[in-house]
Amino acid sequence: MxxxxxLLRTTAFKLTLVYLTVFALFAAxxxxxxxxxxxxxxxxQITQTVxxxxxxxxxxxxxxxxxxxxxxxxxxxxxxGSSLYLVTTRAGEGLAGNVGSLSTGILETSxxxxxxxxxxxxxxxxxxxxxxxxFRLSAGFRLLVGRDLEERERLHDIVIAAGRWSLAVVIVxxxxxxxxxxxxxxxxxxxxxxxxxxxxxxxxxxxxxxxGTGDELDRLATNxxxxxxxxxxxxxxxxxxxxxxxxxxxxxxxxxxxxCEEALRLAEDESQYRSALESTIEESEALIRTFNALLMIAxxxxxxxxxxxxxxxxxxxxRGVGELYEPLADEKGIHLKVEAPAAAPVxxxxxxxxxxxxxxxxxxxxxxxxGDPPLNGAAAEILVTAAGEGDRILLAVADSGRGIPAxxxxxxxxxxxxxxxxxxxxxxxxxxxxxxxxxRLHGGELKLEDNHxxxxxxxxxxxxxSAPPTA
Amino acid sequence: MRLLIIxxxxxxxxxxxxAFREVGHVADLAADGEEGLAHALDGQYDVLxxxxxxxxxxxxxxxxxxxxxxxxxxxxxxxxxxxVDDRVKGLRAGGDDYLPKPYSFSELxxxxxxxARRRGSREETVYRVGDLELDRLSxxxxxxxxxxxxxxxxxxxxxxxxxxxxxxxxxTMLLENVxxxxxxxxxxxIDVHISRLRSKIDKGFTQALLHTVRGAGYMIRDSx
Numbered sequence: 001m002x003x004x005x006x007l008l009r010t011t012a013f014k015l016t017l018v019y020l021t022v023f024a025l026f027a028a029x030x031x032x033x034x035x036x037x038x039x040x041x042x043x044x045q046i047t048q049t050v051x052x053x054x055x056x057x058x059x060x061x062x063x064x065x066x067x068x069x070x071x072x073x074x075x076x077x078x079x080x081g082s083s084l085y086l087v088t089t090r091a092g093e094g095l096a097g098n099v100g101s102l103s104t105g106i107l108e109t110s111x112x113x114x115x116x117x118x119x120x121x122x123x124x125x126x127x128x129x130x131x132x133x134x135f136r137l138s139a140g141f142r143l144l145v146g147r148d149l150e151e152r153e154r155l156h157d158i159v160i161a162a163g164r165w166s167l168a169v170v171i172v173x174x175x176x177x178x179x180x181x182x183x184x185x186x187x188x189x190x191x192x193x194x195x196x197x198x199x200x201x202x203x204x205x206x207x208x209x210x211x212g213t214g215d216e217l218d219r220l221a222t223n224x225x226x227x228x229x230x231x232x233x234x235x236x237x238x239x240x241x242x243x244x245x246x247x248x249x250x251x252x253x254x255x256x257x258x259x260c261e262e263a264l265r266l267a268e269d270e271s272q273y274r275s276a277l278e279s280t281i282e283e284s285e286a287l288i289r290t291f292n293a294l295l296m297i298a299x300x301x302x303x304x305x306x307x308x309x310x311x312x313x314x315x316x317x318x319r320g321v322g323e324l325y326e327p328l329a330d331e332k333g334i335h336l337k338v339e340a341p342a343a344a345p346v347x348x349x350x351x352x353x354x355x356x357x358x359x360x361x362x363x364x365x366x367x368x369x370x371g372d373p374p375l376n377g378a379a380a381e382i383l384v385t386a387a388g389e390g391d392r393i394l395l396a397v398a399d400s401g402r403g404i405p406a407x408x409x410x411x412x413x414x415x416x417x418x419x420x421x422x423x424x425x426x427x428x429x430x431x432x433x434x435x436x437x438x439x440r441l442h443g444g445e446l447k448l449e450d451n452h453x454x455x456x457x458x459x460x461x462x463x464x465x466s467a468p469p470t471a
Numbered sequence: 472m473r474l475l476i477i478x479x480x481x482x483x484x485x486x487x488x489x490a491f492r493e494v495g496h497v498a499d500l501a502a503d504g505e506e507g508l509a510h511a512l513d514g515q516y517d518v519l520x521x522x523x524x525x526x527x528x529x530x531x532x533x534x535x536x537x538x539x540x541x542x543x544x545x546x547x548x549x550x551x552x553x554x555v556d557d558r559v560k561g562l563r564a565g566g567d568d569y570l571p572k573p574y575s576f577s578e579l580x581x582x583x584x585x586x587a588r589r590r591g592s593r594e595e596t597v598y599r600v601g602d603l604e605l606d607r608l609s610x611x612x613x614x615x616x617x618x619x620x621x622x623x624x625x626x627x628x629x630x631x632x633x634x635x636x637x638x639x640x641x642x643t644m645l646l647e648n649v650x651x652x653x654x655x656x657x658x659x660x661i662d663v664h665i666s667r668l669r670s671k672i673d674k675g676f677t678q679a680l681l682h683t684v685r686g687a688g689y690m691i692r693d694s695x
Contacts, residue, residue, distance in 0.1 A: 281575075288573055289655055292553070299554070308556050323624060324650055327663040351555040355654035362656070 012185045016178025024170050028163065035159040039152060046131050046147045047112060053083065054135055054145045061137055069143070070096040077120075082148035084117065084130050090140030099144065107142050109134055114149070129153065188217055192224075204232045234302070241298045248294060252287045256280060293430045300352055300437035308349045311464050314393050315340035317354055318386040325361045334365060334399075335379050340386040344393045345464035348442045353461065356438040357384075357395055359431035360457045364399040367455075392444060393463050398456040409448040435459060472496040472587050475514065477507030477533065478522040478549070487520070490576050491583075504528025511537055516544055517587040520579075523550035523561065531564040538565035545586035549574070555653050577687035581639040588638060598633035601680055601693035603672060605633050614672060624649070625668050632681070632691040641688035665689055 007013060061069040066087075073085045077098035086097035092107060100118040113134070116127045132146025192208050199206040207228060208221040263276030322338035329336035346353070364382045383398045404412055412432055435457065436446040444460030474491055478484040479502050488498040499514065501507035504525040511519055511533070519537075523530040534546045545568075548561040553571030561569045568582050598605045602615045610626055612619045621629065627649050632640055642661040646652050669681045682690050 285575070292655060308554070320650065320652075324652070324656070324660055324664075327667050328660050331663050351653055354652060358652075358654060358656055 007179070007182055007186060010182050010186055012182040013178050016174060016181065020170065020174035020178070023174070024167060027166055027170065031159060031163050031166070035155070038155055042152045042155065043131065046149075046152075047133075049083075050131070050133055050145050050147055054133060054143070057085075057143060057145065058135065058137075061143070066095070066137075066139070066141060069137075069141075073097055073143075082150060084132060084144070084146040084148065086142075086144040088142045088144075090142070092142075095141075097144070102144075106132065107134055107144065110136070115146075185217070192217075192221060199228065204228070204235055237301060241301060245294050245298065249287070249291060252283065252290060256283045256287065259283065290430065293434060296352065296355065297430065297434050297437045300349075300434065300441045308351065309347060310350055311345060311347055312350045312353075314344040314346045314353070314395055314461060315342065315386040317350070317357060318344075318384050318395060321354065321357045321361055322384045325358070325365060329365050329382055332365060333380060334382055336361075336365075336382045336384070338384045340384070342388070344386045344388055346393050346442075346461045347464045348461050349438070352434075352438045352441065353395070353459070356435040356459060357397070359435050360397040360459070363431050363457070364397050364401070364455070367399075367401055388463060389460075391463050393461045394458050395461065396456060396458040398451045398454060400451065400454040403450060403453060403455040404448060406450070412448065432457075472517045472584070473515065474498045474518050474520060474583065475501065475507065475510055475516045476520045477501045477504065477511075477525060477530065478520070479503055479525050480522070483522075487576075487579075491580070494580065502526075504530065504533045508533045508536055511542065511544065512540070518583050519544055519546040520583065521546055521548055521566070523548055523552065531561060531566070534565040547579075547582060547586060549579075558653065577639065578641050578643060581641045581687060582644060584638045585635050585640070585644065588635065598630070598636070600633055600636045600691050601678060603633075603680055603691075605629060612672075614676065619671055621668075621671060625664070625671065628664060628668055629672065629691075632689065636691050636693075639684050639687045639690050644688070 057069060057072065060072045064071075070087055073087050073096040076083070077085050077096065084097070084099050086099040086102075087095040088107060089095065098120050100120040100123045102117050103115040106113060106115045111133070112131060114129060114131055117130055117132075118125060118127060129149045130146040131149055132144050135143040135145070137143055188209075188211065195206050195208050207225045210218050210221045210225070212218065259276065260280055263273060263280075267273045267276055318340040319338050322336060326336045361382065361384060381400045383396075385394070385396045385398075387394055387396075432446065432448075439446040439459045439461075442459075442461045444462070447458040447460070449456040449458065474496055476484055476487050476491075476498055478487065478500070481502075484500050484502070488500055491498040499510060499516075501510050505527040507519075507521065507525070508528060510516075519534075521530040521533060525533070528536075530548060530550075534548070537544065537546070546566050547568045547570060548566040549570055549572060550557060550561065551572045558569045558571075567586055570579060570582060596607050598607070604613050605626075606612075607630065612621055612626065612629065628645065631645065631649050645661050646656065665681070665683075669679075673679045673681055678694060680691050680693065682692055682694075684690050
């Protein structure tokens with residue numbers, strides 16, 4: 001599309017044309033109205049003047065007969081001006097006046113008539129127009145009085161000329177104005193289009209230009225920029241997630257492969273092959289679990305899980321998870337207790353929250369007391385609670401173990417981080433990462449606190465009925 | 472047991488068929504949804520194993536069509552989509568169980584046999600295995616006439632095992648059916664519950680009823 005074509009198709013230009021047409025029509029209407037009224041006024045003036053003259057002349061005729069009338073008309077005819085007079089016999093012979101020739105049949109008319117005429121003293125000159133009235137006198141004489149319409153015609157010409165000129169000016173100014181205004185708008189839109197093209201080509205950091213005028217284009221640009229920020233953040237998150245997953249799975253996959261290669265190289269009898277295969281299956285199952293956990297984390301982080309949000313009772317979840325893990329804790333000499341007396345309605349993803357809480361309890365059992373005698377001589381304890389606090393519900397797991405030193409707490413939440421103390425224990429290192437992602441999905445966060453002694457992990461969730469998170 | 476396996480992946484289908492046949496079951500194959508539907512409508516199968524993503528007609532549609540024609544053959548859905556919502560969708564479409572890929576064959580076998588059994592049995596009120604009795608109405612458990620006191624959860628665990636007496640019950644099956652959880656507990660949480668139950672019902676008796684099936688799960692069985 002040519003530049004001109006683009007310009008002509010813009011809304012701005014079309015609007016300009018519409019306004020132009022409306023304005024022109026309005027101006028034309030005004031002009032016509034004014035002209036028509038003025039014409040009427042002039043005509044009225046003429047008729048009044050002529051009427052007065054006729055009345056006067058008729059009086060003269062009555063008083064002095066035709067002689068008198070001729071005398072007066074003659075005198076008046078010599079006066080310069082646009083008044084016309086003519087006195088004729090019944091046969092049409094002129095007796096006095098300043099009219100030379102008339103349109104045919106005028107003398108037979110009555111009432112007001114417009115006629116072409118020539119002046120008596122200028123018989124070869126141009127024809128003029130006049131508004132005349134013919135008066136029949138007694139004995140068949142005719143008296144014609146009229147006035148030249150030159151004024152009115154001049155007005156007519158002026159109006160026509162004015163109309164033509166103003167139309168021309170309006171069109172030129174309108175089109176030119178529309179052109180420039182549109183070009184300015186088009187420039188801004190083109191700048192935006194260019195930016196979006198850059199963005200689509202891959203430069204997610206691009207933002208639309210905001211002119212600072214606060215008009216609708218600016219508002220659009222501002223909103224689109226906000227959207228682009230969000231997209232950039234999501235893309236970044238996605239890249240991070242897929243980078244992490246790729247990286248995190250390569251290690252166990254490589255380990256698996258190496259195991260198999262080693263078996264091929266070294267195994268000699270069936271039992272060795274068998275055990276190699278069995279451990280391969282075990283490894284791949286661990287890998288699958290890790291993969292599923294990573295997927296779950298990715299799901300929680302990408303906001304995909306928002307569709308699966310329902311209303312459920314966090315206290316019920318706490319009780320269920322507690323009950324599931326209680327025997328395991330007991331076996332390790334840990335007393336697991338659940339304190340969730342009141343209902344804790346939550347709006348969230350039930351599956352993810354259950355998994356997150358299970359991870360926290362699992363961690364507490366694994367690291368909360370493993371291998372350490374309790375510090376104050378009492379039995380090791382794990383406390384699972386679900387309680388409301390303002391518009392949030394807090395799900396917490398508190399143990400009485402070694403805890404995590406404050407310096408390490410940030411790192412502990414990252415994927416696959418196994419802190420020094422726990423390197424030797426089984427586990428994938430994803431438990432806290434998932435819990436953290438789940439907390440963030442619900443507009444909260446995972447907090448790691450000192451339980452004096454031990455660690456307290458807290459997930460904060462929105463209480464059902466309060467506004468949804470905008471994370 | 473007569474099985475119909477509707478799976479478009481050639482390798483996976485052959486593997487499953489062979490594995491099932493080795494255990495003594497009859498397995499027919501169908502490579503797409505339309506073929507599968509046709510077979511299911513004609514043949515008398517005990518369980519249908521249906522892959523969710525199929526050419527021509529997808530798994531859920533196949534099951535839906537069968538159900539609308541009043542065919543109640545139990546169907547187990549296999550799917551790469553493993554989220555809870557996908558599972559719910561599958562069960563709502565008429566499926567009876569849902570197993571995300573990748574799965575272990577022993578898991579699939581255990582669940583398939585559990586589904587086949589379900590079809591045949593009437594709802595009994597008292598389960599019996601050997602001299603162990605469980606009354607579902609009164610919630611009483613006795614062995615050799617002596618009452619055994621169980622916690623509510625332990626009762627439900629035993630109930631489920633006895634409902635599938637003689638069949639393998641996997642840990643995942645227990646987690647889903649006794650606790651209604653669909654997540655991975657990471658550690659051997661279930662094992663501890665089982666060993667607690669075992670100590671209550673098997674301890675002091677010469678004959679153990681609750682067995683561990685290596686690599687698969689558990690089974691309650693009269694060893695005689």
